[in-house]
Amino acid sequence: MTATVPTGPRALPPLGPHRKLKLPRQAERTLGNGLTVIAVRRSAVPLVELRLWMPFGRAHLARGAMLAQTLLSGTETMSSVQLAAELQKVGGGLSAGIDPDRLMLSGASLVTGLDRMLELLAEVLTGASYPTGEVTTERDRLVDRIQVAQSQPAHLARTALLKRIYGRHPYAVQTPEPEQVRAVRPGALRSLHAQRVHPADAVLVLVGDVQPERALDAAEKALSGWNGAGHTADLPPAPPLEPGPLLLVDRPGSVQSSLRVALPAVPRTHPDHAALQLANLVFGGYFSSRWVENIREDKGYTYGPHSLVEHSVAGSVLVAAAEVATEVTGPALLETTYELGRLAALPPKPDELEQARRYALGTLQLGMATQAGLASLTSAYAGNGLRLEFLAEHAARLAKATVDDVAEAAARYLAPARAVTVVLGDAERVAPALAALTPVEVQPVKA
Amino acid sequence: MPTRRARIPVTKYPAERFTLDNGLRVVLTPDRSAPVIGVAVVYDVGIRSEPEGRTGFAHLFEHLMFQGSENLEKLAHFRHVQGAGGTFNGSTHLDYTDYFETLPSNALERALFLEADRMRGPRLTEENLRNQVDVVKEEIRVNVLNRPYGGFPWLTLPPVMFDTFPNAHDGYGSFVDLESATVADAADFFRRYYASGNAVLAVSGDIDVAEATELIGRHFGDVPARPAPERPDFTEPDLTVERRTAYTDKLAPLPAVASAWRVPDPVVDFAGYLPFVVLAEVLTDGDASRLVERLVLRDRTVTSVGGYLGFMGDPFDVRDPTALLLQAHLPPGGDVDKVLRTVDEELDRLATDGLTDGELGRTQARMATHLLRDTDPVLTRALRMAVLEQQRGEPGLLNELPRLVGEVTEEQVRAAAATLRAERRASVEVIPGGAR
Numbered sequence: 057m058t059a060t061v062p063t064g065p066r067a068l069p070p071l072g073p074h075r076k077l078k079l080p081r082q083a084e085r086t087l088g089n090g091l092t093v094i095a096v097r098r099s100a101v102p103l104v105e106l107r108l109w110m111p112f113g114r115a116h117l118a119r120g121a122m123l124a125q126t127l128l129s130g131t132e133t134m135s136s137v138q139l140a141a142e143l144q145k146v147g148g149g150l151s152a153g154i155d156p157d158r159l160m161l162s163g164a165s166l167v168t169g170l171d172r173m174l175e176l177l178a179e180v181l182t183g184a185s186y187p188t189g190e191v192t193t194e195r196d197r198l199v200d201r202i203q204v205a206q207s208q209p210a211h212l213a214r215t216a217l218l219k220r221i222y223g224r225h226p227y228a229v230q231t232p233e234p235e236q237v238r239a240v241r242p243g244a245l246r247s248l249h250a251q252r253v254h255p256a257d258a259v260l261v262l263v264g265d266v267q268p269e270r271a272l273d274a275a276e277k278a279l280s281g282w283n284g285a286g287h288t289a290d291l292p293p294a295p296p297l298e299p300g301p302l303l304l305v306d307r308p309g310s311v312q313s314s315l316r317v318a319l320p321a322v323p324r325t326h327p328d329h330a331a332l333q334l335a336n337l338v339f340g341g342y343f344s345s346r347w348v349e350n351i352r353e354d355k356g357y358t359y360g361p362h363s364l365v366e367h368s369v370a371g372s373v374l375v376a377a378a379e380v381a382t383e384v385t386g387p388a389l390l391e392t393t394y395e396l397g398r399l400a401a402l403p404p405k406p407d408e409l410e411q412a413r414r415y416a417l418g419t420l421q422l423g424m425a426t427q428a429g430l431a432s433l434t435s436a437y438a439g440n441g442l443r444l445e446f447l448a449e450h451a452a453r454l455a456k457a458t459v460d461d462v463a464e465a466a467a468r469y470l471a472p473a474r475a476v477t478v479v480l481g482d483a484e485r486v487a488p489a490l491a492a493l494t495p496v497e498v499q500p501v502k503a
Numbered sequence: 504m505p506t507r508r509a510r511i512p513v514t515k516y517p518a519e520r521f522t523l524d525n526g527l528r529v530v531l532t533p534d535r536s537a538p539v540i541g542v543a544v545v546y547d548v549g550i551r552s553e554p555e556g557r558t559g560f561a562h563l564f565e566h567l568m569f570q571g572s573e574n575l576e577k578l579a580h581f582r583h584v585q586g587a588g589g590t591f592n593g594s595t596h597l598d599y600t601d602y603f604e605t606l607p608s609n610a611l612e613r614a615l616f617l618e619a620d621r622m623r624g625p626r627l628t629e630e631n632l633r634n635q636v637d638v639v640k641e642e643i644r645v646n647v648l649n650r651p652y653g654g655f656p657w658l659t660l661p662p663v664m665f666d667t668f669p670n671a672h673d674g675y676g677s678f679v680d681l682e683s684a685t686v687a688d689a690a691d692f693f694r695r696y697y698a699s700g701n702a703v704l705a706v707s708g709d710i711d712v713a714e715a716t717e718l719i720g721r722h723f724g725d726v727p728a729r730p731a732p733e734r735p736d737f738t739e740p741d742l743t744v745e746r747r748t749a750y751t752d753k754l755a756p757l758p759a760v761a762s763a764w765r766v767p768d769p770v771v772d773f774a775g776y777l778p779f780v781v782l783a784e785v786l787t788d789g790d791a792s793r794l795v796e797r798l799v800l801r802d803r804t805v806t807s808v809g810g811y812l813g814f815m816g817d818p819f820d821v822r823d824p825t826a827l828l829l830q831a832h833l834p835p836g837g838d839v840d841k842v843l844r845t846v847d848e849e850l851d852r853l854a855t856d857g858l859t860d861g862e863l864g865r866t867q868a869r870m871a872t873h874l875l876r877d878t879d880p881v882l883t884r885a886l887r888m889a890v891l892e893q894q895r896g897e898p899g900l901l902n903e904l905p906r907l908v909g910e911v912t913e914e915q916v917r918a919a920a921a922t923l924r925a926e927r928r929a930s931v932e933v934i935p936g937g938a939r
Contacts, residue, residue, distance in 0.1 A: 066574045069616050071587055072609030075538040100536050101875040102512040128790075136800065140790035144865035146509055147872035149789060166509060166872055193803055200806040200834055203756045207651045207937050309753075312641070312649045343591075344582045353578060356637025359645055379645045381637075411586035418588010418607045425537035426879045 077420060077451050079444055080430065083268035087276055089283050090256035095271035096263040096434055096444070098427050103147075104170045104264030104271070105431035108161040108177065109439040111257050112154060113369065114226055114289035118236035119248050122191070124154040125198045126245060127161070127253075129190035131183035136190060139176060148173045150180070156227050156291070157369040158439055159253065164428070167265045174278035181253060181282050186245040199234040206231075209307065209379070212501060213314035213480040216305045220478055221318050221373065225295055254284035259438040263431035294371025296320065297476050301495040302389075306483035313385040313481030314377070317392060320469050321365045321372040324442065329365075330453035331465035332374075336365055337412035338404045338462070339395060339470055340376050344411060347376070347395045355391065357384045369440060374469065382482055386489025389479070393472045393493070400471040403463035416454050420447060508864035511871045511909040514878065518888060518898040519712055523720065525728035526700030527622075530888045530898045531715055532707040534881060540708035541882035542614040543603040544622065545889040547703075548696035549596045550674035551737050556683070559639070559676015562595040563684055564692050566635040568602060569593065571626035580617055587613055596815055597674070598822045599890060605882040608709035612718050615706075619722040622699065627689045636681050643675050651754040655933055656761035656830055657814045663748050664763050664929035669737050670824060698729035705889035705898070708881035739824050741765045742927050749932035756937035757806075760839045761830035762846070762930040764923045766812065768823035770894055777907060778915035779827050780818050783810035784866050785858070785916060786829065786849075791865070793849050798831065804842050805831040819904065820890040827923065839932050847925055854921035858913050871905040 082096040112120060128150060129136045143149050146169020153160045161180075165173045205211040215231065222228035260279070262271045297320050322328050333341070340347030340363030351357045361378035376396075380388040404412075423429045424447070434444055479490060483498050490496050519531040553560040571577040584591040589606030602621075604614050647653035658673050665671040704723065706715055742765065767775035786794045787810035798805045808831040812818035831842055878884050878901060888898035 066616070066620070068574075068583060069612040071613060072611070074609060075607060078538075098536075100534065101514065101879045103872060103875055103879070136790045137796055138791075140792075141861070141865055144789060144791055144869045145861065147868040149869065149872075164872060164876060166512060166868065166875075168512075169509065169868075190800075193800060196803065196834060197799070197806045200757055200832070204651065204832070207754055207756045209649055310649060312644045342585055344578070344585045349578060352638055353634065356634045357641070359638055359642040379641065379649070381641055381644065411582060414588045415585045416588075418610075419590065421537070421588065421607050422539055422590065422605055425539045425881065428876065428879065 075421070077448055079448065080424070081268060082444060083272055085272045085276065087255065087280055089280060091279060091282065092259045092438070093272050093275040094259065094261050094434055094438060095266060095268035096261070096430055097266060097268055098263055098430055099265040101427065102167045102265045103164055103427060104167045104262055104266055105427045106163045106173060106177070107261040107431050107435035109259045109435050110159045110253060111157070111288055112159040112252060113157060113291040115248065115252060117229060118232035118240050119244050120154050120159070121198060121232050122195065122237060122240040123245050123248050124152040124159060125194045126186055126191050127152045127184050128180060129194060130185055130187045131179050132185050133183065134179065139180070142176055143173065146172045150177065156230055170262070170266065170271065171274050171278065174274055178278045178282055184249055186242040186249070188242050191242045191245065195237055195240065199237050202231060202234055202237065209310065209312070209314050209480055212305065212307065213316050213478060216303060216480060217316045217318060217375070217478045220303050221297060221476055223295060225370070226291060227294060227368065227370065250284065251286040254286045255279070255282050256285070257288055259435065261431055261435045261438060263434060264427050291370040294368070297474060299474055299476055301497040302477045302479060302490060304483050304487055304490060304496050304498045305478065305480040305501055306498055307480050307501050308482055308484070310480070310482045311382055312379045313382055313479050313486055314379055315385070315388060315392065316478045317376040318476040319374040320474055321374040323372050324367055324440065324446070324450070328465050328468070330450060331457045331461040332469050333365060333416060334409060334412050334454065334457055334462045335399060335466040335470055336363055336374055337415060338408050339363060339399050342415055346399070347392065350395060351378065351380070351388055351391050357381060357388045367440065382485050385479065385481055385486040386493060389477070389490060389493055396470050396472040396475065399466040401467070403459050406459055409459055409462055413454055413457070417451055420451055509868040511867065511905050512875070513906055514875065514902050516878070516884060516902055520892065520898065521716070523699070523724055525724070525726050526730065527723055527726065528703045528892055529719055530703065530705040530892050531710065531712050532705070532884055532888055533710050533712055534707065535709050538608045538709050539605060539881055540608045540611055540614070540706060540710055541603065541605045541880070541885035542618060543601055543705045543882070543885040543889045544618045545599050545601045545703045545893050546697055547599055547701045547731060547734070547893055549598045549600055551597050551669040552696065552735070555668050556680060557688060558672050558680045559674065560680070560684060560688065560692065561600060562675065563635060563639050563681060564689060565593045565595045565600050566639060567627060567631065567689055568621050568625050570631040570635065572621035573623045574620050575617070577626070577631060580621070583613060583617055589614070595674070596817060596820065599820065599893060601886055601889070603882060603886060605880070611706070611710060611715065615718055615722040618704065619726060622697065622702065622723065622726050625693065627686050627693070629686055632684065632686055632689065636684065639681060640678060647675060651752060651756065651937065652759060652933060655752070655759060656828065656931055659750065660761050660763055660828070660929065660931045661814055663746050663931050664742070664826065665739055665824070667737070667739055669735070670739060695732055698731055699726045700729055701731035703889045703893045705885040705892070707885035707888070737824065742929060745925050746929040747932070749934055751934045751936040753936035755933055755935045757835060757935050758833040758837050758839060759831065759933040760833070760842060760930060761828060762843065762928050763826035763828045764927050765824060766827050769819070769825060770822055778911050778919040780812050781866065781870065781908060781911045782916050782919045783812055783827055784870055785853070785862065786810045788866060788869055793853060794829070794846065797849055798842065798845060802845060803834070804837060804845065805833050807832045819887070820894065822894060843930065850920045850923050854917050857917050863913050863916060867909045867911070870908050874905045874908065
């Protein structure tokens with residue numbers, strides 16, 4: 057191999073021409089029972105990804121959590137072990153998860169196993185039986201898992217933040233207490249399943265090495281017998297953020313403080329969304345942001361600070377999160393407020409905006425480049441009433457947002473005066489420094 | 504009648520290999536199905552090679568490789584990758600350290616430039632070193648010190664199983680050692696291990712092989728040639744007497760236990776090693792696996808159980824000595840002895856009675872899905888191929904793994920299970936000290 061040897065400093069090579077976003081081949085069908093099925097082709101590996109989104113707003117918290125925990129625990133004709141073994145035979149697996157918006161069944165299998173995986177999915181949806189023995193086992197497991205979660209600082213900080221943001225909204229409490237879980241009986245799970253696990257308003261997404269029309273046929277064949285006219289429940293809109301004193305949750309002995317700052321945000325379709333996303337990137341939404349460069353790369357206060365616009369069905373919120381050393385908790389808050397205030401008060405520099413814009417556009421391409429990524433994106437969009445075509449629209453909005461647009465969005469959404477701040481940490485050690493910066497209200501870790 | 508087995512599909516990722524005059528090995532694996540690329544540089548140095556008194560140094564040094572280089576100021580690397588629409592990271596393993604980006608394919612030359620620049624030499628300054636020692640300490644606090652089960656079992660089991668410093672020590676490092684690190688240490692570490700002859704570059708995704716080859720020559724061709732250092736012998740004898748320790752985790756609310764058994768050399772005796780990879784899945788993959796069915800669903804003596812190869816869960820990118828690990832979390836007041844006895848009983852039953860009809864085939868089908876899914880992102884393809892090239896000179900092995908896993912026989916799995924005897928086992932138990 058020969059090489060040219062440049063002299064002096066070497067220049068950064070320019071980027072090649074930007075490739076336009078190209079959407080994959082897809083097809084969509086609404087079945088007679090109301091189920092929407094979206095199939096997307098991406099053939100890189102001989103697999104298929106499955107996501108089934110079922111709206112589950114306002115479900116009883118502990119029963120919902122237990123339903124997700126036991127949905128795959130057996131049907132009238134199959135035990136949990138048989139179900140798992142049958143799925144394995146086609147290289148498949150399914151898992152269930154829940155949040156205040158939806159119940160989600162996710163999985164993947166060899167593409168040759170798609171029909172069988174769909175059959176087993178239908179078996180679970182129409183025949184989950186919540187056997188008493190399995191429910192008892194899973195109840196104990198869930199209680200243990202909640203206990204472990206409640207010993208994790210990230211979970212505790214999240215719990216406190218949600219409560220502080222959402223007040224009496226269903227989003228305020230997302231993890232049931234162990235005693236609530238212990239009170240759930242199999243009968244309640246069967247009733248909840250009958251009421252809420254039905255195809256109307258549900259969306260099934262299949263992504264992989266499939267012909268989209270053929271995948272829709274397979275889904276229709278397997279799932280058209282899934283019925284049940286239960287009710288849906290609309291979530292009330294999330295309440296606006298109400299700024300107030302910093303909430304300091306006392307976790308004695310913490311060697312780090314978990315800093316969480318919530319700010320207002322808008323849904324994906326809002327005209328301000330693209331500009332807000334760019335403003336968030338400039339602030340703290342990626343590594344090359346002001347906040348990360350400041351509190352990590354300059355000051356060494358923290359390892360992985362990040363800031364993200366979180367979208368839920370009933371509203372969106374921007375959350376900035378960092379785990380910072382106990383002794384620099386006050387200074388870390390100071391720098392955070394400074395960086396928010398600086399962006400809210402002064403426009404970003406044009407090159408900062410261009411860098412953020414290229415990141416936003418590039419990572420759209422990266423997110424679409426795997427089956428799993430594409431499946432999760434398609435499902436998240438569909439659960440919020442959007443289709444993949446929205447990606448192109450969003451890309452166009454990102455491409456044309458100006459410095460003024462971003463400055464305006466920053467002033468509107470990133471102003472520190474609008475922030476709701478929660479810190480979880482050793483109150484005795486961090487309260488004085490925090491109180492020097494802002495009014496502080498202290499509460500014990502288990503309020 | 505035996506159950507019909509799912510046919511295991513194969514991938515046909517190409518693997519173009521060549522070596523530059525300076526000794527840098529290169530693997531190219533084009534795939535033009537999406538306009539994205541993965542770029543990975545893997546250096547043959549990891550946690551096992553760090554000097555005594557410098558625990559955590561390999562990882563700290565990984566951080567320093569992002570702090571500027573010959574033509575790049577601090578922060579420039581991050582900005583150039585992300586400003587091209589890409590993402591980056593690095594990670595430190597027992598036997599290697601990787602640096603990688605995934606980007607839109609129009610940034611290929613830029614990514615090559617960035618990697619070549621730091622291969623010529625990072626900017627090692629006192630200021631950057633102190634800053635990154637602080638960052639690494641926060642990383643350790645997040646992942647180990649401020650959370651329950653921190654470092655369990657990847658940091659807490661090796662010192663039970665192994666006796667020599669390279670294999671037994673804490674790879675994240677002690678704060679004392681991290682704080683003692685100097686710029687001279689870093690310069691020495693770079694000189695010794697970050698040699699062109701000790702590295703592999705892999706590029707995957709939307710590339711033209713001829714063009715990529717030309718660009719690689721242009722950017723890496725004049726990286727000074729330095730040979731790979733001799734790799735020390737890290738072997739240790741197998742255990743002949745059971746080892747077991749326990750420690751109190753003051754944040755943990757529930758007990759937990761992890762056990763490890765040595766396995767055949769993954770590189771030298773790959774055929775002997777593969778049955779253990781399959782065995783771990785037979786034991787723990789999902790509700791239909793041996794230990795989940797027995798311990799979680801039937802006996803209810805554990806709330807979860809997992810099994811895998813390698814302390815960092817890295818079955819195909821680790822060298823000898825390594826292990827098969829099982830780890831379980833127990834309910835309140837759970838009995839660790841009873842759990843270990845039941846594991847022994849199940850291993851014995853597997854070794855004696857063999858597998859049930861279809862049990863092996865379905866496990867292998869599921870493993871194929873996991874292996875294929877792992878290589879769907881172009882970046883993991885580049886990373887895996889780079890390490891396979893480095894440790895085996897065989898990047899194309901990536902295509903063979905689902906099939907090779909599928910060819911492991913029942914007899915081999917039984918024989919593997921038969922070797923996991925109590926006297927060869929090292930275990931570590933977490934005693935809950937949580938207030939709850």
